[in-house]
Amino acid sequence: MLAFTLKRLGLAVLVTLTVSVISFSLLHLSGNPAAALAGENATPADLEAITRQYGFDRPLPVQYADWLWNALHGDFGQSYYFKLPVSSLIADRLSVTMTLGVCAICFALFTAVPLGVAAAVRPNSIIDRTALFLSVAGQAMPSFWFGLVLIVLFSIKMRLLPPSGSASWQHFIMPTIVLGYYAMPAIMRLTRAGMMEVLNADYIRTAHAKGAGAGRVLFKHALRNAIVPVVSLAAVQMGFMLGGSIVVEAIFALHGAGYLAWESISRHDLPTVQALILIFSCFYIVFTFLSDLANAWLDPRIRVG
Numbered sequence: 001m002l003a004f005t006l007k008r009l010g011l012a013v014l015v016t017l018t019v020s021v022i023s024f025s026l027l028h029l030s031g032n033p034a035a036a037l038a039g040e041n042a043t044p045a046d047l048e049a050i051t052r053q054y055g056f057d058r059p060l061p062v063q064y065a066d067w068l069w070n071a072l073h074g075d076f077g078q079s080y081y082f083k084l085p086v087s088s089l090i091a092d093r094l095s096v097t098m099t100l101g102v103c104a105i106c107f108a109l110f111t112a113v114p115l116g117v118a119a120a121v122r123p124n125s126i127i128d129r130t131a132l133f134l135s136v137a138g139q140a141m142p143s144f145w146f147g148l149v150l151i152v153l154f155s156i157k158m159r160l161l162p163p164s165g166s167a168s169w170q171h172f173i174m175p176t177i178v179l180g181y182y183a184m185p186a187i188m189r190l191t192r193a194g195m196m197e198v199l200n201a202d203y204i205r206t207a208h209a210k211g212a213g214a215g216r217v218l219f220k221h222a223l224r225n226a227i228v229p230v231v232s233l234a235a236v237q238m239g240f241m242l243g244g245s246i247v248v249e250a251i252f253a254l255h256g257a258g259y260l261a262w263e264s265i266s267r268h269d270l271p272t273v274q275a276l277i278l279i280f281s282c283f284y285i286v287f288t289f290l291s292d293l294a295n296a297w298l299d300p301r302i303r304v305g
Helices: 003-027 033-038 044-054 062-071 086-122 127-140 143-159 171-198 201-209 214-226 228-243 247-253 256-264 270-298
Strands: none
Touching: 003 062, 003 270, 033 044, 086 127, 086 171, 086 228, 086 247, 086 256, 086 270, 127 171, 143 171, 143 247, 171 214, 171 228, 171 247, 214 228, 228 270, 247 256, 256 270
16 A cells, blocks of 8 residues: 555656646746736836846746745745735635535535435436436536526525625535536436446345345445545546636635636736646645545555556
8 A cells, every 4th residue: 555655646746746837837828927017018128127026037947946946835926916925815715715615525425426326226216317317407507507596596585595705604505506516417427337337246246145234235345346436536526626616606706716716817817827727736636646545445456556
């Protein structure tokens, strides 16, 4: 297990370095960063002064090394638009996105996995057809439309939940449902397919023949093997939720890191975009690394491969 962990950790570090190079390159691929800082009415003297001030005249490898060193110490520079340190700007917004992402993935898992198991145990039943309907509806329904429907129903008509903001836990209920429901179909289908395959395996029939209880066979033997791909999918979905929650945050006025990414892109705030890409990528890499470890613990054969 130690060798497998070190191998995966080394791969994660290499991927992180690659992402950091891509994030740094955005600042220069999008044009002259000094011109973006100076504005449209800047004179050549202004451009030259800003170029020297921010060190844009230095070789790119030197600039990248300085940027990476500062990023490792939590310094991503200053926002072009907000005129604030990027690290403090992201720190103020990231807690909202993290809370929404964790709640959404928990909602998706605790809803989709039991439905997938029940659908596999009773194929072609009313439970199976209900799970199929929810799966199809979840993929066909746009998130922004679903969010607006919930606001009209629970906030305007029934007045049960606040329509926007992030002041209390009630503000996260509808965004959690919208974001989590988008991840449910894939998790549900994968759980159902994995369980149906495992339930027909020889070792499951052997466990029944030895007199093992139905619950023990279902959860200890079948689900443990069927859940392996679901863990990997959940890690991918969690990374997507953190980086792709822009629409949901915009609908419910949750000023999190996802909404900050949209603001930064629309206002050409490149240092903030750089930092957000790096941070979201690091979250994605960490979740993938943890899912690899969890799968290796669930299925020891993965360690050998």
